[in-house]
Amino acid sequence: MDYARMRAIAEELMRHAPDPIKGFEITGDGIYMMMPPSRFHDFNVMRLSRQLDRQLPDGLVPFPGGDIEDPSMGKLRRPDLIVVSDEVFGEENEPFNPRDLSLAAEVVSPTNHSNDYTEKMEEYPAMGIPLYLLVDPRKGTGAVMSDPGSGPDGRPCYRTRHDYVFGDKIAVGEWTVDTSEFRTYAP
Known part of the structure; x- marks a missing residue:
C-alpha cells in the first residue's frame, strides 16, 4: 500500500479512535496508534x-510531540x-x-x-x-x-x-x- 493511502487511513482511524489515543505513527510495517x-x-x-x-x-x-513526516520514505513519526x-x-x-x-x-x-x-x-x-x-x-x-x-x-x-x-x-x-x-x- 502506498504512503498516501496509509496516511489517509490513519487520519480516518483517528477520527474514530477512543479518547486515550493521542496520535499515530506510520512505518514500513503499518500504522501504530499511540496511547498517552x-x-x-x-x-x-x-x-x-x-x-x-x-x-x-x-x-x-x-x-x-510534533509529528515529523518524510513521504519519500513512507514514514510519519x-x-x-x-x-x-x-x-x-x-x-x-x-x-x-x-x-x-x-x-x-x-x-x-x-x-x-x-x-x-x-x-x-x-x-x-x-x-x-x-x-x-x-x-x-x-x-x-x-x-x-x-x-x-x-x-x-x-x-x-x-x-x-x-x-x-x-x-x-x-x-x-x-x-x-x-x-x-x-x-x-x-x-
Whole structure:
C-alpha cells in the first residue's frame, strides 16, 4: 500500500479512535496508534524541554510531540521532543519536515523500547535529523547520536554515539543537558 493511502487511513482511524489515543505513527510495517505516555515519561520530557529552552538562541524552540513526516520514505513519526525553528510553525496541523529539525529526542517507554533503539536509529539519520537524544528511564541511561550518514553496511546510521548515565552532564550538540534532573521509572 502506498504512503498516501496509509496516511489517509490513519487520519480516518483517528477520527474514530477512543479518547486515550493521542496520535499515530506510520512505518514500513503499518500504522501504530499511540496511547498517552506515563507521568514519569512526561516529567522527563518536561525537564529536557525546560533545560533546552534556557539555552536555545532566539528563533529555535523545543516542542513536545510534533509529528515529523518524510513521504519519500513512507514514514510519519512523533518524537517526544523536537527542536525546530519557530519560522516553520506556519502550517497549522501539518507535520514538520524532518530536515527542519535540529534535534529529535525520545524518552523510552517501558513497553516499546525497541522502537527507539532500533527503528528510529535508522530512520532519523535517513530523514536528515542531525541530533538524536535517547533517554532511557528503564535503566537510567541514554545516548546522544550525531553525524548522520551511511554506515559500513551502507545503511543510514548515526556515526557518532556518546552513552551516558543519569546524573551526567552531557553535550547535545552545542547545548548541555543535566541528566540528574531525569527520573527513572518506578520499579
